[in-house]
Amino acid sequence: MGFELNFDSSSLKNNVKKINENEMYDVLIIGGGPAGLNSALYATRNGLKAGIIAEKYGGQVLDTSSVENYLGYESIPGEDLVGAFREHVEKYDIPIKKDSRVEKVEKRDERFYLSMSDGSQLKSKTLIIATGSKPRKLNVPGEEEFSGKGVAYCAICDGPLFQGRDVVVAGGGNSAVEAAIDIAKIANKVYLVQRSVLRAEQALVDKLTTFENVEIHLGTQVKEIYGEKLVKGIKVYDKTNDKEFDIKADGIFVEIGSVPNSGPFKDLVKTLPNGEIEIDCSCNTSVPGVFAAGDVTTVPYKQISISSGEGAKAALSANAYINKLK
Amino acid sequence: MALLNDEIRENLTDVFSKMDKEVTIAVFTKEDGCETCKDTLDFMKEIEEVGEKIKLETYDIEKDSEKAEELKVEMTPSIVLLDSEGKDHGIKFYGIPAGHEINSLITGLIEVSGAGEDVPSALKERIAKIETPVDIKVFVTLGCPHCPGAVAKAHKLALENPNIKAQMIEAQTFSELSDKYNVSGVPKIIINEDHDLVGNQPIEKFLETIESL
Numbered sequence: 001m002g003f004e005l006n007f008d009s010s011s012l013k014n015n016v017k018k019i020n021e022n023e024m025y026d027v028l029i030i031g032g033g034p035a036g037l038n039s040a041l042y043a044t045r046n047g048l049k050a051g052i053i054a055e056k057y058g059g060q061v062l063d064t065s066s067v068e069n070y071l072g073y074e075s076i077p078g079e080d081l082v083g084a085f086r087e088h089v090e091k092y093d094i095p096i097k098k099d100s101r102v103e104k105v106e107k108r109d110e111r112f113y114l115s116m117s118d119g120s121q122l123k124s125k126t127l128i129i130a131t132g133s134k135p136r137k138l139n140v141p142g143e144e145e146f147s148g149k150g151v152a153y154c155a156i157c158d159g160p161l162f163q164g165r166d167v168v169v170a171g172g173g174n175s176a177v178e179a180a181i182d183i184a185k186i187a188n189k190v191y192l193v194q195r196s197v198l199r200a201e202q203a204l205v206d207k208l209t210t211f212e213n214v215e216i217h218l219g220t221q222v223k224e225i226y227g228e229k230l231v232k233g234i235k236v237y238d239k240t241n242d243k244e245f246d247i248k249a250d251g252i253f254v255e256i257g258s259v260p261n262s263g264p265f266k267d268l269v270k271t272l273p274n275g276e277i278e279i280d281c282s283c284n285t286s287v288p289g290v291f292a293a294g295d296v297t298t299v300p301y302k303q304i305s306i307s308s309g310e311g312a313k314a315a316l317s318a319n320a321y322i323n324k325l326k
Numbered sequence: 327m328a329l330l331n332d333e334i335r336e337n338l339t340d341v342f343s344k345m346d347k348e349v350t351i352a353v354f355t356k357e358d359g360c361e362t363c364k365d366t367l368d369f370m371k372e373i374e375e376v377g378e379k380i381k382l383e384t385y386d387i388e389k390d391s392e393k394a395e396e397l398k399v400e401m402t403p404s405i406v407l408l409d410s411e412g413k414d415h416g417i418k419f420y421g422i423p424a425g426h427e428i429n430s431l432i433t434g435l436i437e438v439s440g441a442g443e444d445v446p447s448a449l450k451e452r453i454a455k456i457e458t459p460v461d462i463k464v465f466v467t468l469g470c471p472h473c474p475g476a477v478a479k480a481h482k483l484a485l486e487n488p489n490i491k492a493q494m495i496e497a498q499t500f501s502e503l504s505d506k507y508n509v510s511g512v513p514k515i516i517i518n519e520d521h522d523l524v525g526n527q528p529i530e531k532f533l534e535t536i537e538s539l
Contacts, residue, residue, distance in 0.1 A: 148524030
């Protein structure tokens with residue numbers, strides 16, 4: 001039996017690390033993943049008055065069962081890596097506002113005013129947007145209807161519910177192959193369905209092919225998810241031989257990449273049609289004083305090490321900007 | 327053998343030192359046919375050891391059926407948190423709160439002790455207005471990092487309003503119940519039997535559903 005302790009003291013009544021509505025921060029960092037946490041570390045070590053706003057404190061790494069490509073760690077559960085990040089950042093007593101979303105940002109007289117989902121208002125001289133991304137949906141019939149009823153987006157959360165059952169994993173990148181490996185350990189049968197080719201690291205693909213209960217369908221597209229109360233199967237189209245067929249399954253895990261969480265900032269900074277916030281190599285957005293880092297930006301390759309590096313850069317850029325303000 | 331290692335014990339001692347008043351953990355087990363009862367009991371004994379303000383009371387759901395009835399305990403293993411005056415706020419855990427759920431347990435203990443975070447006043451008013459009886463079930467798995475957030479919100483609502491009761495339910499231990507409520511994604515939140523939410527929803531979303539009842 002294991003215990004994943006990550007209670008954080010900011011939920012205590014008398015904690016001092018609360019974001020203060022009356023304070024004018026040097027930098028408010030929006031996002032609690034690797035980019036946001038590293039921004040916070042660098043900002044505070046540079047003497048900036050910083051605060052973190054995190055809807056999901058820890059970010060998407062929390063959903064990763066095992067990270068094997070972060071330098072210095074041969075293999076570490078995503079949870080533990082985030083735990084180490086958080087512990088490091090929390091040494092600096094940076095105030096954190098959790099479970100709260102930014103709804104609107106206004107810029108007035110070189111200052112930024114944030115309206116939050118809980119009705120509070122915050123203000124800062126600069127912003128670092130590090131809101132990351134969320135799972136991309138298949139957009140096929142049945143996906144919405146059966147969401148949480150067999151259609152799942154978090155393999156480590158919902159995988160255990162499919163013990164001994166038949167499961168489809170849609171996607172062909174690292175996260176899809178990792179999910180298929182995790183689920184193959186407990187499920188009866190796993191079908192990996194990918195509309196093109198496998199894009200995952202070779203090391204992961206090699207590991208997947210050691211499982212005898214995994215069947216891989218490449219060049220195959222999910223057309224529909226069907227069921228009654230719960231998912232019963234999916235209809236797919238095999239492009240390689242122009243045939244449609246059914247896969248009977250109790251669940252489908254959708255792991256087909258992500259879409260940036262840039263919604264509340266689209267009126268503030270320039271974004272691309274795919275939702276990514278456009279930044280230059282110093283993490284500047286189209287608005288002076290607003291910086292962005294990590295998966296929400298145009299920087300390619302959504303990786304933990306890249307996001308944390310980008311977070312550092314954004315904080316250093318924010319620091320340089322503030323020094324010029326003075 | 328101890329379930330909690332030294333590092334966790336040390337962290338827990340530190341967290342529990344922030345508790346305000348005493349909290350009683352009432353654990354219900356049964357002798358036969360309960361796979362996780364022994365572990366749950368051993369785990370709670372260790373929690374009592376590291377928490378100066380934590381008291382443990384152990385019950386057998388059959389032998390102590392009166393107590394079980396009083397606290398409306400229906401399954402084992404289960405945990406009910408009682409405040410310093412022995413009052414039940416409708417905060418329960420069905421199944422062992424191990425894995426990520428240790429965080430739900432800690433939050434529950436802190437909250438019932440009176441050291442929890444204040445609810446923003448606008449929300450507090452909305453919660454206070456709820457007059458219909460509300461029963462919230464939050465189905466979880468122990469490997470789910472988002473689940474404790476949903477459990478903590480349900481428990482917070484229960485603590486704020488006596489008309490609201492909230493239970494964590496470990497989906498694999500109570501697989502029949504999971505099947506009954508079609509749980510195939512966690513956290514799954516069932517409100518008064520036929521309203522459901524999936525995912526770690528903000529407290530506003532819980533309220534919207536409750537207000538629509």
